[in-house]
Amino acid sequence: MTSKILRAAALPLAVAGVCWVSGGRFRSMHTEDAIYPSAGLTARKSLSDYGPGLRGTPGDTDVYIFQGETTGAVLLILGGTHPNEPAGFITAALLVENTRAARGKVVVIPQANHSGFTHNDPFEGNPQRFSISTLEGERWFRYGSRLTNPVHQWPDSALYVNPSGQKLAGAEARNLNRSYPGRRKGGGLTERVAQAVMELIRVEAVDMAVDLHEAAPEYPVVNAIVFHQKSAELAAMTLMALELADLTFRLEESPPNLRGLSHREWGDHAGVFAFLFETANVSHGRLKGRPSAALITEGQDPNYVKAARIGRLFVDFDEEGIPLRQRVSRHVAALRALLDSWKELYPEKPLDVHGWPDAAAIASTGVGPFLHPPK
Numbered sequence: 167m168t169s170k171i172l173r174a175a176a177l178p179l180a181v182a183g184v185c186w187v188s189g190g191r192f193r194s195m196h197t198e199d200a201i202y203p204s205a206g207l208t209a210r211k212s213l214s215d216y217g218p219g220l221r222g223t224p225g226d227t228d229v230y231i232f233q234g235e236t237t238g239a240v241l242l243i244l245g246g247t248h249p250n251e252p253a254g255f256i257t258a259a260l261l262v263e264n265t266r267a268a269r270g271k272v273v274v275i276p277q278a279n280h281s282g283f284t285h286n287d288p289f290e291g292n293p294q295r296f297s298i299s300t301l302e303g304e305r306w307f308r309y310g311s312r313l314t315n316p317v318h319q320w321p322d323s324a325l326y327v328n329p330s331g332q333k334l335a336g337a338e339a340r341n342l343n344r345s346y347p348g349r350r351k352g353g354g355l356t357e358r359v360a361q362a363v364m365e366l367i368r369v370e371a372v373d374m375a376v377d378l379h380e381a382a383p384e385y386p387v388v389n390a391i392v393f394h395q396k397s398a399e400l401a402a403m404t405l406m407a408l409e410l411a412d413l414t415f416r417l418e419e420s421p422p423n424l425r426g427l428s429h430r431e432w433g434d435h436a437g438v439f440a441f442l443f444e445t446a447n448v449s450h451g452r453l454k455g456r457p458s459a460a461l462i463t464e465g466q467d468p469n470y471v472k473a474a475r476i477g478r479l480f481v482d483f484d485e486e487g488i489p490l491r492q493r494v495s496r497h498v499a500a501l502r503a504l505l506d507s508w509k510e511l512y513p514e515k516p517l518d519v520h521g522w523p524d525a526a527a528i529a530s531t532g533v534g535p536f537l538h539p540p541k
């Protein structure tokens with residue numbers, strides 16, 4: 167009798183055990199990543215301060231403001247539009263932890279698609295987290311998904327017609343970088359996030375906005391600066407400054423018929439100088455081998471070495487790989503070059519930013535020494 171009861175209970179108990187373990191894993195993705203702002207922070211806001219419809223939703227996210235002593239130009243930096251592109255998020259977090267503005271204002275949103283950080287893509291097998299060694303201990307960060315969590319925006323329709331009228335696959339309704347300029351009402355969570363970013367650009371009187379991304383090495387727009395046509399002069403000067411520093415980037419003008427993207431709609435609807443930077447990340451490439459936290463941070467993969475040898479990549483790639491420190495370094499170098507170009511072209515609207523780590527130092531020593539130790 168007892169053995170019968172035990173046998174009957176075994177399966178439900180095993181199922182409950184699996185649910186308990188996997189439920190814990192799912193829940194752990196809702197633990198926020200710690201970011202420790204620099205002493206230069208003058209205000210910490212929420213995206214819902216600009217789009218009240220986001221308040222209390224998983225789309226709300228932190229906005230860090232660094233206001234200089236005197237007014238000047240305003241720079242907006244977005245990381246985490248795609249939470250599976252960690253160099254964008256980590257660069258933004260690094261800047262939050264180091265920025266001091268002397269003249270003008272810097273606004274940073276490290277996790278633009280906050281919901282996308284609460285899950286990662288099924289079937290990709292990516293780890294949920296990766297770590298960076300600081301001078302005193304490890305900091306852990308989530309590796310999320312390109313898209314808003316379906317738990318927060320569901321279901322996907324077969325077809326998504328974005329606010330600019332472009333027809334896309336249904337799941338793209340959860341892609342923040344297809345949802346601009348957003349919708350205040352009637353749209354999904356992702357469109358409300360996009361609308362709040364547009365409103366922030368208006369309220370904070372942003373002059374220049376940069377969306378930090380990564381792309382697979384086999385994707386043609388990689389190691390690139392994508393620019394709205396209004397920003398062509400700034401983009402060209404930035405490219406020249408980077409080339410003088412021996413950093414190769416390609417310039418890509420934002421195609422006018424590709425709608426819903428930050429570099430297109432920020433420029434068209436808000437009139438800002440809009441940019442998107444791309445570095446090369448093997449961990450979301452299609453040719454990657456076994457996913458791991460090391461693949462994210464070290465960026466080494468023998469499949470990509472082979473692909474480079476037969477000319478299938480748009481970046482140089484060898485056994486050294488493309489580590490996170492190099493990708494963050496490139497983002498910081500491009501941002502610094504953009505600021506220098508701004509100074510040359512628009513001296514009447516100053517933007518003096520201090521405290522940013524030197525890009526070459528990030529590439530050689532890693533990001534960790536420039537992040538606060540864990541508290």
Ligand SMILES: [Zn+2]
Nearest residue numbers: 248251379380
């Ligand atoms: Zn991206």
